Amino acid sequence: MNLANTLRRIALAEPGRPALYEGDQLRHDYGALAARVACLAGALRSQGLAPGDRVVLFMRNHPAYLELMYGCWWAGLAVVPVNAKLHLREAQWIVEHSQARWAFITTDVGTGLQLPGRCIDVEGPEYAALCTGGQAPLEARGTDDLAWVFYTSGTTGRPKGVMLTHRNLMTMGLTYFVDVDSIAPTDAIVYAAPMSHGAGIYAIPHVMAGARHVVPASGGFDPAELFALGRGIGPLSMFAAPTIVKRLVDHAEAHGLDGAAFKTIVYGGAPMYVEDIKHALRVLGPRFVQIYGQGETPMVATALSRAALMDSAHPRHAERLASVGVAQTPVEVRVADAEGRALPTGEVGEVLVRGDTVMAGYWRDAEATAAAVRDGWLFTGDLGSMDADGFLTLKDRSKDLVISGGSNIYPREVEEVLLLAPGVAEVSVVGAPDPEWGEVVVAFxxxxxxxxxxxxxxxxxCLEHIARFKRPKRYVMVEALPKNNYGKVLKTELRQRLKDEALKR
Incomplete structure (x- = not known):
């Protein structure tokens, strides 16, 4: 079971079907895309890369992203996608920890990355040459062979490499059709959110369906550009963090637009305020589906369907809008106590997930794997409750993770950097609620x-050591940090102080 076989299948059956766009310009049909992918695979294998080797993608959103994902899989390699917003030092750590042999970059992001093998600019002549050589046959892979290593921050501030297999990602792709949305060959998915994350993973079901793939000319999120693309090439589907949804809605309202440019907007990655989704539904209409998952069970834990979002006549509609929906088809979801025992309906506990999308483990970290996956259940670290109808509502996070604009920020990592600054004795970082970003980082x-x-x-x-998006949006100078009898900082008190200040405004 090689994920790249889904591309090969479509290319053989319908080679002329439109596949990959840059803006509104068609770059490749499925036949040409598969040919380039096979050439990339041939080049990678002929230059010493072997099945199972890791290849880093440290790039802004670019048409080459899709080529490289499938080129690596075609060759039997594993993709290591790196968030384009990360600092070069952070990306370098991932390169070294993953033991990646090669990397592909765009020069605005990855210049200076060091590897034992080659580091290739996808906009340069080296990359063009790789795409025009001899084609490799599709490499046979087992269902449990490694396909994707996604680095997600750990509680120590160092990221952990989530190992996802061909089975994990194939199951995720098939689940999209059952629990998220149907896909027609004429549909188009647009990559406005980072392709290194959920947006890129959603390429998989859209390749399965032989749909069109659109990378905005800007390489990122621009609401005016997205509305124009939707009007020009047909309604778009996309994955978006709540902050992107809010900006789309604000743009539509400001310019008198409806939702005709979009078919489906799947939102997730951070909490969505109930009033925000109500507003989005009023402005853009029934185009939304919510998913809840983690890197460790990519895009698959629960889903709140389009029908549930629009069922305003249901007596518990308000509660359902605040939920993250029901368990997706291939997984079991339970709310449990610390030992993993299921809790009664309505009680708050840790959210656990079990099924074929749950990761194989953390790369080179058996201890963290054993802590996260027990008896097949993934302990997510999220707290929630389940109602009698199976709808899960998240209450809080058991860790101190801050989610800002859909990006994960771990406070300890920021704290360690701030302690390098002159004159700082102590520091504690927390998230503060924000109507646009979900949360913003505040440092005491x-x-x-x-x-x-x-x-x-x-x-x-901060800018010297970590990515710009992790930098605190606000600093609060205090004489001392609140602590318990054991000397542990009471972050709950700091968060409450921020909430109290917000209420007084």
Whole structure:
């Protein structure tokens, strides 16, 4: 079971079907796309890469992303997608930890990356040459062979490499048709959110269906561009964090637009405020589906369907809007106590997931794997409750993760960097609710005695060591941090202080 066989199948049956667009310009039909993918696979294999080797993609959204995903799989390799917003040092750590042999970059993102093998600019002549050589036969892969290593931050601040197999991703792709949306060959998915994350993974079901794939000319999210693309080439489907949904809705409202440019907007990756989804439904209509998952069970845990979102006559409609829906078809979802025992309806506990989308484990981290997956159940670290109809509502996170604009930010990582700044004695980082981003990072800073801490210097230290999106949006200078008898900082008190301040405004 090789994921690339789904591309080969469509290319053989209907080679002339439109496949890959850059903006509104068709770059390849399925026959040409498969040919380029087979050439890439041939080049990778002929230059020493062997099945199971890892290849890093550190790029902005680009048409080559899809070619490389399937080219690596065609050759039997594993893809290591790296968030284009990460700092070069963070990306370098992932390269070294994953033991990647090669990397493909865009120069605006990956210049300076060091590897034992080659680092290739996808907009340069080296890449063009790789796409025009001899074609490789499709490499046979087992269902449990590695396909994707997704690095998601750990509680220590160091990322963990989630190992996803061909079975994991094939199951995810097939589940899309059952629990998320139907896909016709004439449909088009647009990649406005990072292809290194959920947006890119959703290429899989759309290749299965032989649909069209659209990379915006901007390489990212621009609401005016997306509405224009939808009007020009047909209604678009997309995956979006709630902050992107909000910006789409604001743009539509400001310009008197309806939702005709979109077929389906799948949202997830962060909590969506109930009033925001109500507003989105009013402005853009019945075009939304919510999914809940994690990197460890990609895009598959629960789904809140289009029908449930629109069923305003249901007596518990308000509660359902606040939920993340019901378990998707190939998985079991339960709310459990610390030992993994299922809790009664309505009680709050940790959310557990079991099924064929749950990861094979963390790359080179057996201890973390054993802690996260027990008896086949993934312990998500999220707290929630299940109602009598099977709808899951998330209550809080058991970890201190901050989700800002759909991106995960772990406070300890930011704290460790801020402690490098001159004059900082202690620091504690928490998330504060934000209507646009979901949460923003706030740092409580204790200056050293007699010192005045310059927030500009704090920003500079952050920008030197971590990605820009992880930098605190606000610094609060305090004389001391609240702590318990064991010396542990009471972050709940810090969060409550921020909520109290917000209520007074």
């Amino acid at each position: 800073v204790v200056p050293q005695p007699g010192r005045v801490v310059d927030t500009g210097e704090l920003d500079a230290v």
